[in-house]
Amino acid sequence: MHADPVLLETVALSKQYPGVLALDAVDFDLRAGEVHVLFGENGAGKSTLIALLAGAATPSSGAIRMHGVRVQFASVHDARRHGISAVFQEFSLVPTLSVAQNLGLGDEPSRRGLLDCAALNARARTVLAELDFDIDCAEPVSGLTRAQQQMLEIAKGLHRNASVLIFDEPTASLTDKETQRLFALIAQLKAQRAGIVYISHRMQEIAQIADRVTVLRDGKKITTVDARTVRTDELIELMSGRAIAQIYPDIAHRPGDTVLEVTGLASPNGVRNASLSVRRGEVVGIAGLVGCGKSGLFRAIYGLDRVSAGQVRFQGRLCTGASVREMLRAGLFYLPADRKSEGLVPGFSAHANITLPLLSGPLRGCGGWLRQRLGRHLSVQAAQQVALAPRNLDKSVALLSGGNQQKVLFAKGLTRAAALYVFDEPTVGVDAGTRSALYRVIQTLCEGGAAVVVVSSDLPEVLHLSHRVYVMRQGEIAGELCGDAIDESAVLGLFF
Ligand SMILES: Nc1ncnc2c1ncn2[C@@H]1O[C@H](COP(=O)(O)OP(=O)(O)OP(=O)(O)O)[C@@H](O)[C@H]1O
Ligand SMILES: [Mg+2]
Known part of the structure; x- marks a missing residue:
């Protein structure tokens, strides 16, 4: 059944922040060709785990392995060189630079030692067209809506040749159409045998794209389950440690002035x-x-x-x-x-x-x-x-x-x-x-x-x-x- 090779693995990975053990000895593995969802309450440690995987923070203890070999990332850039690319929850865009410049940040094309603006713009247009995201390449990021910034953040994460892609609540401000476009792309990445780590609080989304779900609570891993067989209410109970009978209350309607x-x-x-x-x-x-x-x-x-x-x-x-x-x-x-x-x-x-x-x-x-x-x-x-x-x-x-x-x-x-x-x-x-x-x-x-x-x-x-x-x-x-x-x-x- 699980013949797919493990791309990335953590062993007893922990992260101590002042006063909080944000991640507590977590074992996690990501296989080629799967979407692995991280699920848990606010503050459970999901973003912390991906910060460690993507080189944005360093573990306090434990290990990360890629293809069975131990790795240590000095920076986000370093993790990218190892083929790990992340779309973070908080955006990392430079507001004063244009869309194209933000997309090219870190590996700008040059010609005779000068920045090749034409190539930069062309490359940005290709990336955005491939995603079918409607954003003007010349526009400064400060002029974009939140949804457009989110799209740009996604485009930034995608355009490198990554074998591991990480998304932290990427659809939080996307329309349905853009969300479906992103999911089509994720399906394509899966087919190319990439591994995808995906964080979301939206049950519908999880049901649609997840292969496996790992549940975190208070920094600890509770369990990893097969997404095809787990029910929504089971997931919520695993997440919070209790059952939630009814999400939406019946609100009495007594209109006044x-x-x-x-x-x-x-x-x-x-x-x-x-x-x-x-x-x-x-x-x-x-x-x-x-x-x-x-x-x-x-x-x-x-x-x-x-x-x-x-x-x-x-x-x-x-x-x-x-x-x-x-x-x-x-x-x-x-x-x-x-x-x-x-x-x-x-x-x-x-x-x-x-x-x-x-x-x-x-x-x-x-x-x-x-x-x-x-x-x-x-x-x-x-x-x-x-x-x-x-x-x-x-x-x-x-x-x-x-x-x-x-x-x-x-x-x-x-x-x-x-x-x-x-x-x-x-x-x-x-x-x-x-x-x-x-x-x-x-x-x-x-x-x-x-x-x-x-x-x-x-x-x-x-x-x-x-x-x-x-x-x-x-x-x-x-x-x-x-x-x-x-x-x-x-x-x-x-x-x-
Ligand atoms: N830089 C930091 N310094 C101190 N504490 C931090 C830092 N980053 C995160 N924490 C703490 O670590 C814990 C885990 O936070 P994390 O951001 O990983 O949660 P999360 O599961 O992503 O939650 P959410 O669903 O709300 O995004 C929280 O208690 C948080 O306050
Ligand atoms: Mg988070």
Whole structure:
């Protein structure tokens, strides 16, 4: 059965970070021609394992073997020379350089000692065309959307002649079409006998492409299973050590006053003639393909992007073009999709990030003193609601795993009451157990009388949580669905 040769193997591999044993004596092996999924809760050690495999970090103990021979990687570059190439969770692109320059970084073509720009561009175009990714080679990376940056990161990882390819949540912000394109490519790599390590929290994806799944928990390997025979609920139980009965809660629908009323809104960010309303006691979903303008809509309402036409009425007051500060004060909480650039201060602890919005208000005592105890109490409580382990509160958020950073961002919204909560892609990168905890937070907010908007590319999420759904297409609202009319085919029909 397992006649395929082992390409890469770890023996009792461990990684100790200050205060955390992130990886604890893990034995793992990757065979030629397989997709091997790493599965586990946020902070389980998945990214740490691949950082060691890809030369981005050095093991504290244990060994890595390639084709049975022990190897040690001095750098990512060194691992690449051994045929191991990784697409990391956090992007490593240089924002000021163009797409083509980023793709060529490290092995630029030269002619008579000079950089050969024509060859650089041609090579980039070929790589992107092969992937069918629609990105302009001359564009600086700073001008790309998150999805485009993700595509570029993937293209960067692929274009070397690698025998081991590693993907850390590569589809987090891709559209379905791009995801399917990536999967076709992975199938091609498998056929060429490459080995693929793939990290994902998405069960559907795992079912579609995995051959084997290794489950990690608290840095330890729990087991490796055959993906064809394991069931989804078994995997989730292995991951978290407990069964999760129901991921999506049934949220009571008791619509009250209209909190937000938008008419004919337009923004230079691509939104055109958008009208919608949101009431207290309801969850409104905003669905649409990546790049359809659904993020732009609420960015404009919240004051992050400019409004060029139309009206925004919030809590009965006209607030068209108001600043973020004004909207916050008026009672709108907004969770941005891009946690890295907009939501969190990386050098601050999780606790400091969570209490940041309170510094000018409830936490200011007399004489300029901060009410530390209250702040502590509020952040501990918020962390508990989003299932963030208390030991993570005092860590700098830059050192938290990707999913745990998302929890901190979510927790930031829970320390003071708002009339409207807007969550843009709330569960990107969070594990199934946490996902269910975050949905229960949304339920509590909504049933407590707040209005909730969930902007999401994750269709099942929108379908299960929303009482009403607006579907966006090319910057416009293509339709609205209510109650029982919300189903997959109706939403998809409005997508295209
Ligand atoms: N550079 C670092 N310094 C200190 N601790 C770190 C560092 N990198 C990761 N950790 C810690 O190591 C543990 C494992 O993190 P890792 O990023 O591997 O998790 P993960 O399984 O990839 O989670 P996620 O699904 O959220 O991406 C976490 O407790 C994390 O906070
Ligand atoms: Mg990770």
